[in-house]
Amino acid sequence: MAGRYAAIWFSHLLTDCITLRNPRLQHQAFVLATPERGRQVITAASPAAEARGIRTGMVVADARAAEPALEVLEHQPEMAQERLQALGDWCIRFTPVAALDLPDGLLLDVSGCPHLWGGERAYLEEILKRLTRGGYHVKAAIADTPGAAWALSRYAATSTLVKPGKQAQALMPLPPAALRISTPLVQKLHKLGLTHTGSFMQLPRAALRRRFGQELLHMLDRALGLEMELLLPLQPPISWQERLPCPEPVNGAAAVSIAAGRLLQQLCARLAKAEAGIRCAVFKGYRSDGKVATLQINTFRPSHHAPHLLKLLQMKIPQFEPGPGIELFTLEAPETAPVFSAQEQLWGARNKQQQTHIAELLDRIAGKLGNDAIKRYLPAEHYWPERSIQPASHLWQQPQSPWPQQLQRPVRLLPQPIPIIVSAPVPDYPPMLFRYKGVVHNIVKADGPERIEQEWWLQEGEHRDYYCVEDNSGQRYWLFRSGHYTGQSLHQWYLHGYFS
Amino acid sequence: MSQSKADIIHQLQKSLLPLQGYKPAGDNTVRVPLGPVNRAFPGHTFPVGAVHEFISNSPESTAATCGFITGIASFLAAEKALCLWISARRQVFPPALLPFGLLPHQVVFIEAPAEKERIWVMEEALKCEGLAGVIAEVSELDFTASRRLQLAVEQSQVTGFIIRQQPRQLNTLASIARWHIHPAASSSYNQLPGIGFPRFTVQLDKIRNGKPGQWQLEWRHNRFAEVMPAAATGAAATPIRKIV
Incomplete structure (x- = not known):
């Protein structure tokens, strides 16, 4: 199945970030x-400044002349990238695969996602509506290739949907820069009168390669989906x-518990089929204020026993902060392990159930x-008592x-x-x-000495002569x-332990 | 006539024991050979599947208690099953468990600084079938908590050991037995100089349906052996040995 990709373009990302921090600047003309x-x-x-003819690349003194x-x-x-990263994480609610497209965009792999929102049109509108409400100037497009979606989000007049297989027609009227090629190449194309993509898309490939190099063909193929x-x-x-x-944000402990139970059941059913068990599971709630609440559980033995895992999660639910409400719950198992039947042999517990x-x-x-x-100890090959065991x-x-x-x-x-x-x-x-502690112990019997030397490669110091008394x-x-x-x-005597 | 009366009383006692929560030893019950001490228990069998309470008032007697419990646990854990040792901070030195017959890596140590947490862990552990034994260092324990522990073991038949170090008061608990273990002077083995086998003064203060008493036991060749009073007194101090 061919993939579908969405490109989101934040046309005024930097100024939008500033406006979000300083709402008083919202309708003012300002520049960075x-x-x-x-x-x-x-x-x-800012959009208000652009309306007065101020463009990026101008000198501030010139701009001041236009707008005192x-x-x-x-x-x-660094602000743009940080914000873009946060927006990308936020977009996980729409699709699991979101990628950064520096400096001012996001690319989403939306294959198989839009039907959950009732079709691509509604999906795209939902994304745009939410981002616009969040205070961003955005344009977006959905197409068969990331390249085509990118081009349309930047150079189409409005946010567009490209029907599957129609990206070539959609790209035709766009300028060459829509292909994400370098500026010298764009200038060269313009100089030759190739002002839109359609004018050179049909030219023989050998000729294009000879005149403009591999880069143009490469990006053209990417946009058309040939690569x-x-x-x-x-x-x-x-x-x-x-x-x-x-459907509605929830924040009650009972609701969280039900969600955890349902997700666990689904995941455990899948794991059971694959004969795998959870070693570590992360339960996440995407909150309506953009934050993510997480819980993590670990198990000693891979398990796909849903009631047990639910009990572990439920012990931690009081630490879960749903805040204003949770829109999406996810349950991930980053660490799984096969459930061995060989493990039943160990420990000698009488049956598997007891284990x-x-x-x-x-x-x-x-x-x-x-x-x-929880600790269990194994012997370490050292005589020095403190080092003779290892967890x-x-x-x-x-x-x-x-x-x-x-x-x-x-x-x-x-x-x-x-x-x-x-006294010796x-x-x-x-x-x-x-x-010791004011009590005199008269020694009747003794064994020793057992001399234990420091391991010079680990620690320097005096040796110890041990006596059992x-x-x-x-x-x-x-x-x-x-x-x-x-x-x-100097020598000093120490008490180091009690025999039974 | 008197013979038949004694029989009746014996029969009645037998039928009373299960009502008091005591399960008679079956064929599958693990036997712990404690020598003369076994005669103090109902049915002459060390009660497994119960909670035993050990009082110790000094670090020396705590060490003796640990050794004694490890010896008992070694019989319970004969099938390589796991033991749990719950303490605020681990002081038990695992390699020293080996001479008492318990493989040190068979013991899972759990450190819980708060007493309430230790009691919680112990209760959860006692509910868990398949553990050989649960040993907890808990000083203060009230009657209600001990009832909960007792109810847990009646279900699962796991044996619990509570080590109470310097408890503020010796309140009544629902445990089946209360022990005091002290170290006793060892005697030399085969006239060899130095310290002999570990020896304990075992004092059984309370035992439900049994007879309290006091004994001297020695841990020798992976089992408890009784020390005859004559042998205990006859052990003269052996000369101090120097190993060259």
Whole structure:
């Protein structure tokens, strides 16, 4: 099927932006100017200024002569692109593929969209009406190719629709500049008397190439649809996406919940057919004031179980801000994974259902406490106690190396070693007693020392000599001395954990 | 005649237990070999599918409690099932769970700073079939919350362990048992110097339908073994060992 494309041209984008910020300028003549070779050159003129004959490229002094009350503002180059980007994001409500067309336009791939608005005419009018109401001067056109739509939006008298396959006739009366070719080429064509596209469209291609180069043929083919032109979408299209437009803006929590449920059901039915599950889903509400409210959920295990996913979303609905009302809901799954049946083997849970329960439980906990709250540890190949474990990246990750079997390690490890006062008989012997929090513990039994060196490639510092000690009431501790036990140098004893 | 009376009483007790929410051990029930302690439980079986409460008043006894619970959980998690360990901030050192028979990567640690959140997580987890055990470090818990936990386990048959560190008051809970675990002086094994196997003083303060008591247990070769009082007292301090 041939595509259909819409081009929107913001004829006064820069001045419209200024007017939206300063409504008092709406009917005034004002221009934007930038210094160039010691003069102020006009880069954009408001419609009121243009009515008085002021054009872009004029020098401000000349314009002042024509219109003494002219207001001159500073040119802000980045403003147009930012605004265009925002408008492009806003246009996602009309089509999923919207692309920027710098400096002052947007290109939309509208294939398969207009029937939702009751035909292309109504669709185009809706876009124009909304943008005009938003305070922009716009013209738009729909055609079979982006090139033809672009040409018609700029050079046709009014916003037009080109019937499928009729772009050549529509382009005939337009000037050569409508083909998006460079200015020298346009001037050359004019000089030769080719003042409209129709006058050279039928000429032999070899002759055109010889006289005007490849560029002209290239752009002509693009406009006529002989050559593909790809749009670079502002938001990359996601294959797992569902949309739910609302006839009236809604803002109740119940309505949001119903919308989420319906979208999830549609998406999950599709995912189930493809044997895929959601790892991450984004629920978006396009608000009537142009903002977008979003919610994101993540799952530990790919899932297409709609009731469970709905529960995750519902836990977050209080954070969802519908504002004045939501016109369009979308649900996207940017991250999906195949639902493996092999995963059932792991964890030894008695059946698949129980495993799903566990995964769903963890999803709920992550939804409430955040993903960082859930941790599982695997051995890391380090002796230094703080570095000897590493968090697992996912729930099915199995240890790459075995857990150390022979090392004596305390059940509870203090996050920070606590300095203690000890009295030790001779170097390299465990202490006889130590004092911690005002209580003296007489050591009866001890194991050690176990010397653990710093890994110099990771961290510099003193080594540690660890002792497992038991006091006279049977309590067991993990102590260490930092550094060598020499007469002069500083050494300190620490308590680092409790054995059971 | 008296024999038949005793039989009747025994029969009545048996029929009363299920009414009190106690499920008799079936063939599928996991048995936890706790040696002499098992005699304190109704039906001489460690009650799984219930909430146990552990009180600890010092970090040392918390460590002993953690070791003891890990030992029990290792039997429950025999089929590689997952355990959940809920705490405000993880202090348990995973590699140390291995000597107690539990694979450290079988444990999912959940950190929730607020006590209310920890209780919520525990309740949700206890409802979830397929978990081997849920261990939560919660200090303050009221009776209503503990009832909710008890109702959750009756459905799912998951075993819950609550570690209460220095609770402000020892209020009554709907849990099935209240334990105090203290570390006990270890004795040397085969006259070897140094520290012996981990040893606990297990104090069972309350047990529903059972008999409270106090025992000394030692964790040796992946199971709990009873320590005879004579052996406990006879263990003399061994000389300090130096490893060269």
